[in-house]
Structures are given as C-alpha cells and as structure tokens.
Amino acid sequence: xxxxxxxxxxxxxxxxxxxxxxxxxxxxxxxxxxxxxxxxxxxxxxxxxxxxxxxxxxxxxxxxxxxxxxxxxxxxxxxxxxxxxxxxxxxxxxxxxxxxxxxxxxxxxxxxxxxxxxxxxxxxxxxxxxxxx
Numbered sequence: 001x002x003x004x005x006x007x008x009x010x011x012x013x014x015x016x017x018x019x020x021x022x023x024x025x026x027x028x029x030x031x032x033x034x035x036x037x038x039x040x041x042x043x044x045x046x047x048x049x050x051x052x053x054x055x056x057x058x059x060x061x062x063x064x065x066x067x068x069x070x071x072x073x074x075x076x077x078x079x080x081x082x083x084x085x086x087x088x089x090x091x092x093x094x095x096x097x098x099x100x101x102x103x104x105x106x107x108x109x110x111x112x113x114x115x116x117x118x119x120x121x122x123x124x125x126x127x128x129x130x131x132x133x
Contacts, residue, residue, distance in 0.1 A: 001018050002017070002018060003015050003016060003017050003018055004016050004018065010035075011027060011028035011033060011034045011035070012025060012026065012027050012028075012037075012038070013025070013026045013041075024039070024044070025038045025039075026038055026039055026040060026041050026043075026044060027039070027040060028040060029042070029043070031079075032084070042077055042079065042086050043077060045077075045086055045089075045121075046075050046076075046077035046086065046089045047075055048117050049075075049089050049091065049115075049117045049118060049121065049127065050073035050075045050091050050093075051073075051117075052115040052116060052117035052118065053073070053091070053093070053111075053112035053113070053115045053117070053118065053129070054068075054071055054072075054073055054093070054112070055115070056111045056112060056114075056115040056116075057071065057108045057111050057112045058071075059111075060107060060108055060111040061108060064104060064107075066098065066100060066104070068095065068096065068098070068108075069096070070096040071093065071094065071095050071096060072093075072094045073091050073092065073093050073094070074091065074092040074094070075089065075090070075091050076089070076090040076091075077089055077090075078090065078126075085125075086125055087124075087125065087126065088125060088126035088127075088128060089121075089125065089126070089127055089128070090128045090129075090130075091127075091128070091129045091130070092130050092132060093112065093129065093130065093131045093132065094132050095131060095132060095133050098133075105131070105133060109131050112129065112131075113127075113129055
C-alpha cells in the first residue's frame with residue numbers, strides 16, 4: 001500500500017504516505033463547493049506533473065554531475081466543464097544559471113517532458129511546458 005486517504009468531512013481528505021507518515025490534506029476548490037483551504041485533488045494532479053518532471057530532471061542531472069538545485073516550476077491548472085475535468089496543465093520551469101551546452105539542456109528538457117506522470121496523464125489533457133534557462 002502506498003497511501004491511505006480518509007474523508008474527514010466538510011469536503012476535506014487527509015492522505016497519509018504509508019512509508020514516511022507524511023500527511024497531505026486536500027480540500028474541494030471554491031468553484032466546486034469547497035473552501036479552497038488546501039490543494040484540491042486536481043491541483044495535486046497538476047503539481048504532480050511539475051514535481052515529477054523536476055525529480056526526473058534532477059536524476060538525469062546528477063548522472064551528469066550537474067546540480068540543478070533551485071530549479072522551480074510555476075504551475076497553472078486549466079479546468080473545463082461538461083464534464084468537469086482538468087483540460088490543460090501549464091508549467092513554466094525556471095532553471096538556475098548553469099554552464100551547460102544546448103545538448104544537455106535538451107536532454108534535461110526531454111527527461112522532464114517524459115517523466116512517469118507526464119506519460120500517465122490522459123492525452124486529452126494538454127501539457128504545455130516551457131523551460132526558461
């Protein structure tokens with residue numbers, strides 16, 4: 001088992017990561033009867049893409065003895081209706097100043113774009129990822 005999610009009432013869910021005991025709280029968004037007091041489940045989907053691409057880029061960078069500490073991602077989730085769903089995730093990846101050539105930049109970008117979460121998201125969800133070097 002990876003995690004355990006418990007509905008705690010008032011449109012809130014507490015999820016515990018089994019191995020570490022870390023807790024994530026999700027709340028329904030304001031536009032769907034919630035308080036917006038925490039990440040919504042769809043926020044977490046969008047953020048999971050950013051987290052995964054940065055992690056995979058970090059793994060590839062470490063293999064090349066490159067430190068990408070400080071790399072960040074600004075995430076925007078776009079919702080559609082009928083049916084209500086995530087229609088697009090926009091991510092602006094902000095890379096620290098690195099002394100690497102364009103080939104290595106392309107390698108890191110490709111690793112990020114092909115992370116496991118990116119490959120798991122339904123193809124109807126647009127993934128608009130921009131890298132700022």
